[in-house]
Amino acid sequence: MSATAARTRRAVVTGGLSGIGAAVVERLRADGCEVLTADIDPAADLVIDVSNGADIERYAAELADIDVLVNSAGIVGPNLPAWEVTPEAWARTIDINLTGSFLMTQAVLGGMRARGWGRVVNIASVAGKEGNPNLAAYSASKAGLIGLTKSLGKELATDGVLVNVVTPAVIATPMNDGTSDETLKYMIDKIPMKRPGTAPEVAALVSWLASDDCSFSTGAVFDASGGRSSY
Template sequence: MQMQGQIAVITGGAQGIGFAVAQGLAEKGVTVVSWDIDAGNAEAMASLPVPGVAVMCNVADMASVTAAYEQTCAGTGVPTILINSAGITGPNATLEDYDPEAWCRVIDLNLNGTFYTNKVCVPGMKERGYGRILNIASIAGKEGNPNASAYSASKAGVIGLTKSLGKELAGMDIAVNCVTPAAARTRIFDQMSQEHIDYMLSKIPRGRFLELSEAAAMIVWAVSPENSFTTGAVFDLSGGRATY
């Protein structure tokens, strides 16, 4: 995969799947720019095989995303790769008990944040006639997890957004895809009840959680030049859980 010299933006690149993907891309000579509010963002980027760039960005805020894009273009260059990894689960509660403010936070970060980052990055890709976008959804967006209505709805929205944008850009060499991972052991588990974690594990036929390296391998391929045909697609990373 000839990716050396490309610039990739990863939201939530300081840890979890985002950082695993950052490592995989850096190993191929890609310059990674992590848009994150995590205090460890700069340290994480400095540790990559090709040192990356940390940019403070709240993806739930359009003004912050626009500023991050302008800073990236001015300091590093125009990104031709975008991976949306930033996300939160929100509380575990039934829909009737779900706090409306918590609902809005989940939708703002997971779905609106994906819209904002896709929106600012697409024009530069169109100007160059090349781009790769990978939005991280979730198996919850396909199946719906009980006691996680906001998270499930937000990730279903990411799938729909990806399919729509993929069709809009299908006439260009710009691929827009998403992945639907089962749960992986990251800090996002800190936001869940143990009961919910046990539920998720019980639904995975493989009988284990997703490894970060497994997610990174698929995502790095999806944003590479080798993925020259597939767009508007959903790549399953559910360990056999997905039924469609």
């Protein structure tokens, strides 16, 4: 038995106050983890804008003690043709969805590597594989997150720290409240199951990726798309 086997696993879920993140929090708690939420929502355990390195630095001690990081914080960003997207809206989307996951991961890796066990699960999107029209910044941020996952998986493959990414299709959460009906219809029409997924369905996959049962998968892309993205 390793020295860490007796330790109650400690998890941080970014974006843990809503949608997929909230479902992951509930699921990991049911799995027996101690879970901290990290969110811009003031009700979070760690009040963090994930794109802000100084916010993250304030919780360096807590984050050094984390075994499982789930990067779920994200925004849709501009829902416009790419030629109408402002540089500011582009940068904000990349900063939160991609750089935020990178900064949070950096904050937990020292502790995970020292203890020889860790799980990082990134929540990307099928948009990062296929590119959704009128969501260029979002799609680019999620493609970047897939690339980051693949690099980290290889860098950490012999350290006991596994890094994987989930690519959901449209999931019924508050995130879609601001998405146009046209874009939502486009996304649901492309799903062979002809329905949005649910947050608990994604959380079930994340639960496995965060566990000891996931032991020979890293740097990999896991689908949760009702058959849309079967590659």
